[in-house]
Amino acid sequence: MTIPSDRLIVSLCQSIYSPTALIDQWARFDPGLDDGVCYGLRKLAGYDVIVFRGSVSLQDWVRDLQAMAISTRIGHVHRGFYKGMEHVWAELRPLLTQPVIVAGHSLGAARAAIMCGLMVKDGAPPIRRVVFGEPKPGLRDLADLIKAIPAASYRNGDDCHHDLVADVPFSFPPLQYVHPTPIVPVFAGPTKALFDGLGPFAYHAIELYVAALAVQKQEA
DSSP states (O other), rough: OOOOOOOHHHHHHHTTTTTTGSSSSEEEOOTTTSSSSEEEEEEEEEEEEEEOOOSSSHHHHHHOOOOEEETTEEEEEEEEHHTTTHHHHHHGGOOOSSSSEEEEETHHHHHHHHHHHHHTTTTTSSSEEEEEEEOBOOOOHHHHHTTTEEEEEEEOOSSBBOOOOGGGOOOOOTOOOOOOOOEEEEEEOOOOHHHHHHHHHHGGOHHHHHHHHHHHHHOO
């Protein structure tokens, strides 16, 4: 059975931002009212796809800024990204009946790495991790825990500019935040409207990742 393409995965990452996400075709959609983590579970033919949403709410932005690394059972991870994830894993685990792909954009990308760590630690590793505009989720011990999981971490940009969210948290000794896997560069240029709305973060928009992977697919 053919594994879902990254082009399909990025479309799911975009759809979880939709105002109608609650009534869209998710086997489970959780807006995060209890634990602050918004995610969706999509059942595809032969695969379960867990998708984490990026920052939308004030609580999301607050957690983004809680960047002190803390020691957990999966290694040293970003405190804000980790909050609520043990609860999410406990909710999701009994719902997973097929090989699992974990995905997300922005904050959701960091949470995808942490979810992979929890799954590995509990003996139920996913078969793939696909993320977009991924901030660094933790230190080297987390990266080592999940490095065997096939993954793609896409960063939008060109020779002059790129998605700045992928640069944070900044790494200063002793907090050496790292990406768990090498960055995969893609490019789709922001429109003037995105520049006007997002300024230096214009390259981070999820619609640009959708456009970039659409082009990549056509060229393949």
